[in-house]
Amino acid sequence: MSKQVTIGKSDVVATPLGMGTNAVGGYNLFPNLDDATGVKSVQTALNSGITLLDTAYVYGLGHSEELVGQAIKDFKREDIVIATKGAHDFSTGSEVISNDPKFLTEQVDNSLKRLGTDYVDIYYIHFPDKDTPKAEAVGALQRLREQGKIKAIGISNFSLDQIKEANADGYVDVVEDEFSLLHQDHGSDMMPYLKENNISFVPYFPLASGLLTGKYSNNQTFPDDDIRSQIADFKEPRYSNALSAIDQVRPIADAHSATVAQVILAWYIENPLISVVIPGAKKPEQVEANAKALNITLSTDEYNTIENAFKGFKDPSGKSL
Numbered sequence: 335m336s337k338q339v340t341i342g343k344s345d346v347v348a349t350p351l352g353m354g355t356n357a358v359g360g361y362n363l364f365p366n367l368d369d370a371t372g373v374k375s376v377q378t379a380l381n382s383g384i385t386l387l388d389t390a391y392v393y394g395l396g397h398s399e400e401l402v403g404q405a406i407k408d409f410k411r412e413d414i415v416i417a418t419k420g421a422h423d424f425s426t427g428s429e430v431i432s433n434d435p436k437f438l439t440e441q442v443d444n445s446l447k448r449l450g451t452d453y454v455d456i457y458y459i460h461f462p463d464k465d466t467p468k469a470e471a472v473g474a475l476q477r478l479r480e481q482g483k484i485k486a487i488g489i490s491n492f493s494l495d496q497i498k499e500a501n502a503d504g505y506v507d508v509v510e511d512e513f514s515l516l517h518q519d520h521g522s523d524m525m526p527y528l529k530e531n532n533i534s535f536v537p538y539f540p541l542a543s544g545l546l547t548g549k550y551s552n553n554q555t556f557p558d559d560d561i562r563s564q565i566a567d568f569k570e571p572r573y574s575n576a577l578s579a580i581d582q583v584r585p586i587a588d589a590h591s592a593t594v595a596q597v598i599l600a601w602y603i604e605n606p607l608i609s610v611v612i613p614g615a616k617k618p619e620q621v622e623a624n625a626k627a628l629n630i631t632l633s634t635d636e637y638n639t640i641e642n643a644f645k646g647f648k649d650p651s652g653k654s655l
């Protein structure tokens with residue numbers, strides 16, 4: 335039996351490495367995606383021992399959920415942990431974030447249809463809106479949990495104050511937010527509250543959009559229409575500092591006959607603040623490689639060496655620089 339984690343106070347149990355599927359059907363986020371490659375990537379994840387799939391309505395406006403639904407058809411539903419998210423409302427022709435209880439309730443039913451299943455393991459409110467009292471939005475999800483349509487309740491991109499408001503009745507099981515070795519902001523503010531309230535944490539962008547795989551070098555440039563040309567991590571001096579930190583991880587990867595990406599994913603798996611790490615992937619080979627991180631155990635020295643390599647990205651209070 336591989337390593338397992340429990341999501342918050344729910345009975346949802348998953349491997350501590352999942353798969354992020356924003357590049358599976360997420361045509362509005364990435365150019366030139368191929369549906370068949372996306373389906374194969376999800377199936378490769380499940381065949382490689384990964385159990386949790388992280389999708390959302392907004393990844394391809396339902397298309398990612400549809401492809402995940404296709405991919406899981408030949409697997410046993412109870413062996414898979416499906417996490418999806420909703421809050422984006424395009425019904426007026428433009429993008430509006432809504433946490434309205436009626437809207438969220440409809441969104442869950444639509445997600446179930448696209449995924450071809452009668453329950454989701456984790457449903458996240460993808461972003462907070464301005465108007466809905468947070469506990470009312472979460473209350474709508476609690477009613478769906480009572481109906482068996484949701485097993486665990488998540489919120490994503492909420493500030494600490496918003497998390498506290500959302501969790502007023504103790505219903506929140508999991509928080510998803512950006513966190514990586516390059517962005518460790520929430521280590522100091524949010525984590526103590528999550529721990530005290532038995533709320534799991536799922537970090538997104540764990541590979542910093544591929545930078546933390548160690549595949550880039552100093553002379554890499556990106557064309558203007560490539561999103562990486564806009565991301566601060568790929569700009570100087572941050573970019574060179576990240577490459578220097580990654581170089582300190584290489585001997586650890588070599589010692590495990592592994593890649594930099596695999597030992598960095600192993601670092602997240604061993605990090606006590608983190609429940610499930612969900613790297614994204616554009617092709618099955620990447621998923622298969624990432625899944626091998628489940629079999630790597632870092633020594634305490636190796637874990638600390640990786641953490642220290644990136645300490646230049648944190649200020650003394652633990653905030654990201």
Ligand code: NAP
Nearest residue numbers: 354355356388490538539540541542543544613614615620
């Ligand atoms: P990420 O995990 O930091 O980076 C994933 C990218 O790294 C892949 O698309 C691939 O891109 C590259 N990569 C992955 N494995 C690799 C390997 N073994 N070797 C070489 N390159 C590899 O970023 P992300 O996928 O955007 O974020 C992860 C997941 O978090 C998403 O899929 C999504 O499910 C979730 N997410 C949630 C939110 C939210 O608001 N809740 C926001 C963002 C993301 P290239 O091949 O192009 O280099």
